[in-house]
Amino acid sequence: MASLRAGLATAGRFALDLALPPGCLACGRPVASAGALCAGCWGRLRLIERPFCQRLAIPFGYDIGPDSLSAEAIADPPPFDRLRAVAIYDEFSGRIVQGLKYHDHTELARSMAAMMARAADDLGVGAELVAPVPLHPRRLWQRRFNQSAMIAAEVARRLEKPHVPDLVDRIKPTRRQVGLRVSERAANVQGAFRVSPEARQKLAGRRVLLVDDVYTTGATAKAVTRALLRGGAAAVDVVVFARVVEGPG
Known part of the structure; x- marks a missing residue:
């Protein structure tokens, strides 16, 4: 049958x-x-392929050896261990992201997740839980869905890892990050995320793969990572569809 x-x-x-x-x-x-x-x-689609910074997925113009780090990763190490991204964020990749996020093309989530699972293949080996960057309930009500959660569910399925969409809560409504300066982005998400007492039991000592659509300055990913680490996570890695890269590249 x-x-x-x-x-x-x-x-x-x-x-x-x-x-x-x-x-x-x-x-x-x-x-x-x-x-x-x-x-x-x-x-x-400007794919991010090796060689790149092993910590921040910033592309290198030439190979400078295994496990190489960018100047940005050395000068200001993020709280998460490693970031992986499919492509450089530009007008074209942004059109795909915005199609899902703002124009209700939810069918894009599966395709984006397939590419993200491949980009995060080395992270999936050690990941024990897959979680999305959460939306505040008010924003979720307005948008009707969390694009990061849709992508995370498919990434988890492809990596054969548990998807835990309620691992971290967004407890503070925040302004949209678009148009804010680096310092304003960080201040905007400060104190915005929390791991609930119930979720701490799921999280304790686990390695988390955090899923989002875009990495710009990293303010949101860093804030969620800090909340996860405070909540008992052993470590956090991050995968996104696209990341902003300053300058030529």
């Missing part, structure tokens, strides 16, 4: 694809499978 159901499902997807061919997740042109990028759009 299981084989029959699988066969019927495959046949159903094939028939649907014939009637309504899957479209590129960026431009909508027909592609071979749902959630893929067409060749033209794939070439526009």
